[in-house]
Amino acid sequence: MICNLCPRQCGAERTPEVGKGWCRLPSVAKVARAELHHWEEPCISGTKGAGTVFFSGCTLGCVFCQNGPISHENQGKEVTEEELYALFEKLAGEGAHNIELVTPTQYIHVLQKVLARPIPGDLPVVWNCGGYERVEILKSLEGKVDVYLPDLKYVTEELAEKYSAAPDYPSTAKAAIVEMFRQTGPVQLEDGILKKGVVIRHLILPGRLAEAKRVMDWVSEQFAPGEVLFSLMAQYTPCGNLEQFPELQRTIRPSELRAARNYMDALGIQGYVQELEAVGEKFIPDWNMRENE
Template sequence: MKPDKRKPAYRFLLESGELPERADRADSLLSSCTVCSRKCGVNRLDDEKGFCRTGLLPVISSYGPHFGEEPPLVGTGGSGTIFATHCNLACRFCQNSDISQCGRGSEIIPSQLAEIMIRLQDAGCHNINLVTPSHIVPQLIRSISSAAGQGLSIPIVYNSGGYDSVETLRLLDGIIDIYMPDAKYGSNAIAADLSRVPDYADVMMAAIREMHRQVGDLVIENGIAVRGLLVRHLVLPENLARSDLVLPWIADEISRETYVNIMDQYHPDWQVSGRTEAKYPALRRGITADEFARAVRIARDAGLHRFPDL
């Protein structure tokens, strides 16, 4: 496969010799874990496990070319997705709960993860798409360093739930080409109820600011994303995600050129599937066409205009 004409960010760090050093600095976060904003403080170097239930080694559920992502990531060859097991969130409606909450997957060492990245590049994928990476950043930097030394030369996508530590993100500066965070909630109170994270909105906003500082607005060349920020926002019933706060914030505080995927696929799953939902009964149903249209209208009224398939 021919590499993209634009050199991925991490190739510069490899050539300067900084990439392995960055991996060493990231490893130091594991001894009293501060990798994500939960800052559990466990010693993952000794395989202790905190909220994310991941010790020293990353756990991977699956990998392969994926054609269900946003069009600029998919192109003709697909997005080379690698699904990390476990999560630093605990979303009650998670649609991948078998991976994120139930732990389906197997531990691998960084050199094996590097081999997977090379395999996806050889298969013709346009990028390496790291799904739910927030809790395994040190291991990913080590793997990317190894893969880059073996010839990896396609963009790296950081596909997170948005609950990312700014300090950890700074270690990724110059490594990640495309940031694709969720902007799940505009309300800390609702985030506490639905994802067990009482400071989500504050942390997410700081994280997205840092991501945009690093990579800017999404750059698309010949239909394929090569660098920049892409934000996802899942619309919830009865505006529980507070789209009216999240979308204008993106426009006003990040950029009106932000590429935003406003998603309509919410359905009851995991802990809200088939159960009585006393506090938020609307979660027992999917969203309506009017609810989705309202979120899109909010985004457009705020000045956002780069959307997939809208």
């Protein structure tokens, strides 16, 4: 396949065995882990866990990514469409509240077909992504995805280029989130579990409180209170090679989180604030689906 799925539109050839271009991934889906996941927002994980499938690869290049082995190194196990659907069935059978697809953008061509089938247990489908999506491609998911869980990492082009190699990220992610909301409408909760809607995540980076405030300003201006949920994340953990980025070589300070929380409250944005207890490599999953296993 000649791939233009993500905003980079590199036109790379992705054969079943080999991938070129930005993501360097084959056309066959690769999965790094599938499990009941209890570390998402309460409306996603609930009491039983989200039925989470972590996909290998990523369309961004975040220097601080804590999932580097799968996002940058593409670790994972290739699965057929039938095997992927069987994972959905297994997770539903284990009592998952939903089927959550994490970093799935590079496999939209596969998921369009798999999600066209009845979802086991009639569970809501959650699209957990970095926010870097083409609106034209998102439209192909309408009616197949119930909950969107995008990041809004930056609204400043310079930061997006410096940390994620994507200067077009702010405009692209904002347009994508607007499309996501068009598809789902306002949040719909049932017994505390999100059945339909959008949850926008923002990871506070050390020394970037002003950017967190700019992100919240946009959310507040774009959506009426309660139309979407917002997740202010404090879990930043220095990972990977940050030698060129000394400002990222620490966790965020309690004062930064406190100031961000107060700003969120002042804007009347509804959602969640992650505590600093979530910081640390102990919260990074073991990527247990590997080739030859």
